Amino acid sequence: MEHFADRLSAAIRARGNAVCVGLDPRWEALPQALRTRHADGKLEGAARAFEEFCGRIIDVVAPLVPVIKPQSAFFEACGPAGLVVLQRLLRRAREAGLLTILDGKRNDIASTAAAYADAAFAGTEIDGQRYPVWDADALTVNPYLGREAVEPFLESARKVQRGVFVLVRTSNPGAGQFQDLSCDGRPLYLEVATAVRSWTRENLGRCGYGDVGAVVGATHAEELATIRHSLHEAYFLLPGYGAQGGKAADTAPAFREDGLGALVSSSRAINFAFSPEDNDWERKVEAATRATISELAAATRMEALTRSSQ
Amino acid sequence: MEHFADRLSAAIRARGNAVCVGLDPRWEALPQALRTRHADGKLEGAARAFEEFCGRIIDVVAPLVPVIKPQSAFFEACGPAGLVVLQRLLRRAREAGLLTILDGKRNDIASTAAAYADAAFAGTEIDGQRYPVWDADALTVNPYLGREAVEPFLESARKVQRGVFVLVRTSNPGAGQFQDLSCDGRPLYLEVATAVRSWTRENLGRCGYGDVGAVVGATHAEELATIRHSLHEAYFLLPGYGAQGGKAADTAPAFREDGLGALVSSSRAINFAFSPEDNDWERKVEAATRATISELAAATRMEALTRSSQ
Numbered sequence: 001m002e003h004f005a006d007r008l009s010a011a012i013r014a015r016g017n018a019v020c021v022g023l024d025p026r027w028e029a030l031p032q033a034l035r036t037r038h039a040d041g042k043l044e045g046a047a048r049a050f051e052e053f054c055g056r057i058i059d060v061v062a063p064l065v066p067v068i069k070p071q072s073a074f075f076e077a078c079g080p081a082g083l084v085v086l087q088r089l090l091r092r093a094r095e096a097g098l099l100t101i102l103d104g105k106r107n108d109i110a111s112t113a114a115a116y117a118d119a120a121f122a123g124t125e126i127d128g129q130r131y132p133v134w135d136a137d138a139l140t141v142n143p144y145l146g147r148e149a150v151e152p153f154l155e156s157a158r159k160v161q162r163g164v165f166v167l168v169r170t171s172n173p174g175a176g177q178f179q180d181l182s183c184d185g186r187p188l189y190l191e192v193a194t195a196v197r198s199w200t201r202e203n204l205g206r207c208g209y210g211d212v213g214a215v216v217g218a219t220h221a222e223e224l225a226t227i228r229h230s231l232h233e234a235y236f237l238l239p240g241y242g243a244q245g246g247k248a249a250d251t252a253p254a255f256r257e258d259g260l261g262a263l264v265s266s267s268r269a270i271n272f273a274f275s276p277e278d279n280d281w282e283r284k285v286e287a288a289t290r291a292t293i294s295e296l297a298a299a300t301r302m303e304a305l306t307r308s309s310q
Numbered sequence: 311m312e313h314f315a316d317r318l319s320a321a322i323r324a325r326g327n328a329v330c331v332g333l334d335p336r337w338e339a340l341p342q343a344l345r346t347r348h349a350d351g352k353l354e355g356a357a358r359a360f361e362e363f364c365g366r367i368i369d370v371v372a373p374l375v376p377v378i379k380p381q382s383a384f385f386e387a388c389g390p391a392g393l394v395v396l397q398r399l400l401r402r403a404r405e406a407g408l409l410t411i412l413d414g415k416r417n418d419i420a421s422t423a424a425a426y427a428d429a430a431f432a433g434t435e436i437d438g439q440r441y442p443v444w445d446a447d448a449l450t451v452n453p454y455l456g457r458e459a460v461e462p463f464l465e466s467a468r469k470v471q472r473g474v475f476v477l478v479r480t481s482n483p484g485a486g487q488f489q490d491l492s493c494d495g496r497p498l499y500l501e502v503a504t505a506v507r508s509w510t511r512e513n514l515g516r517c518g519y520g521d522v523g524a525v526v527g528a529t530h531a532e533e534l535a536t537i538r539h540s541l542h543e544a545y546f547l548l549p550g551y552g553a554q555g556g557k558a559a560d561t562a563p564a565f566r567e568d569g570l571g572a573l574v575s576s577s578r579a580i581n582f583a584f585s586p587e588d589n590d591w592e593r594k595v596e597a598a599t600r601a602t603i604s605e606l607a608a609a610t611r612m613e614a615l616t617r618s619s620q
Binding site for chain 1: 389419
């Protein structure tokens with residue numbers, strides 16, 4: 001398998017866009033027909049409904065975008081049955097040609113972090129054999145515990161050419177409470193960005209980007225530019241586009257001159273681009289995906305992407 | 311159900327100690343006989359072995375200590391089968407009279423945080439009904455995303471009288487990279503401690519402690535005293551005792567005059583207090599638990615606990 005960033009760059013070029021579709025299934029927002037069909041089974045029924053719903057979204061978006069990002073929390077909310085479904089959906093997305101980012105924001109001290117990391121990437125080792133668990137292309141990771149607690153994630157990812165996205169500046173309105181605190185004259189999120197820079201430079205792909213990316217909210221255009229300035233070689237994952245208020249023009253500073261370097265993630269605005277009673281909800285999901293692709297092409301460097309792939 | 315801190319204080323008084331036994335099952339460290347019995351089943355076999363191993367630890371320690379803390383990562387490492395086992399073990403511990411802290415270090419933006427929180431505490435809501443998922447007494451939470459992202463955890467916990475332990479100063483050697491950064495003249499971890507103080511004061515129990523605690527490594531005695539000074543009403547959860555190098559005397563600053571206010575967590579030193587070929591491993595786990603209780607009684611304010619419960 002090729003370097004994670006090279007696979008990501010190739011997928012973005014092949015689709016001609018850098019849209020990542022989040023999978024954030026919520027029972028109360030599912031199409032009514034689907035809810036009715038699975039209403040008897042409690043958590044297990046909800047998990048089956050999530051499988052059908054997200055599976056159809058994967059089928060709809062796989063020809064259009066390079067990446068999907070399932071949000072672990074919504075599958076965990078259905079208990080073990082939800083995690084069976086998460087595992088199946090990750091496999092289905094891979095088979096449909098999508099790259100997968102598992103959004104788990106995992107973090108722990110070194111030896112425990114390794115257990116999370118192997119579950120995401122290299123597989124859990126039992127008597128010298130490795131067994132894949134989530135088998136994702138990338139995982140989101142929270143940096144609060146420091147470099148030493150992030151490194152087991154890099155180590156496992158690098159065994160099998162996967163990637164890690166470290167939270168730098170998140171998209172929620174209250175993100176700044178700690179992330180913006182001034183640490184010796186510069187905000188905490190820039191300290192984290194500096195750590196990401198040194199990690200990603202350890203393992204650059206042929207495309208010039210490393211295997212450690214940064215999560216930076218699409219809701220903070222000014223910070224995006226600052227972070228890009230100090231973190232040249234990292235892919236940025238920008239959540240918060242669409243429903244959380246991020247706009248296309250705001251994402252521009254995240255992209256580099258080659259049109260690469262960023263993934264713009266939209267979850268709710270695509271997942272729930274319909275009313276529950278709509279019978280043609282898949283067409284609306286497709287239309288919302290195409291609309292997101294067009295908005296971003298107009299506002300960012302997607303024309304550079306076309307040039308750079310020629 | 312009573313306030314979380316009151317239940318915790320009562321459990322500590324009833325057992326006469328503040329030891330929390332971590333459940334950190336690792337395949338390669340399990341008793342050999344148990345591994346042999348489950349060696350055919352890959353991840354599913356490992357999950358079954360974890361259930362048997364941790365179940366027997368629960369039976370051994372339930373009469374001795376007030377709290378157990380399963381580490382989510384090791385169960386996730388076995389995939390969905392591991393999470394079935396995690397769910398069963400949490401139930402078994404509760405039925406054995408133990409309080410349960412799920413160590414997941416979860417974190418996300420508000421609406422997604424609510425999904426994690428409901429899975430841990432109030433149950434996932436489907437068509438107006440709540441279905442319990444992990445049903446833990448408390449969950450560890452990472453604060454990097456700020457107050458607004460922690461509040462959904464408090465909200466769900468308070469619906470059902472549960473507790474939240476927020477990472478303040480972790481026990482890993484590299485924890486200081488970000489946590490010790492000086493933010494306007496004081497370390498980041500004290501900024502987080504100040505946030506914990508305001509959360510926990512929102513909902514104090516009759517015992518005088520709130521339902522939001524702080525994770526503070528037992529490996530940092532000097533910081534413990536500083537954090538206790540600015541965070542009077544919070545329970546401290548001290549991981550890193552034993553295998554990670556924390557010593558009994560180092561935990562003293564975490565306890566208040568009433569002998570309450572802290573839980574000392576030991577995982578590996580108790581879970582793996584035997585050699586894999588030992589047939590009497592349960593007796594060794596019991597002896598290690600009793601030894602931990604004695605060490606802490608000698609070095610901390612356990613005599614105050616005895617007085618305060620009279």
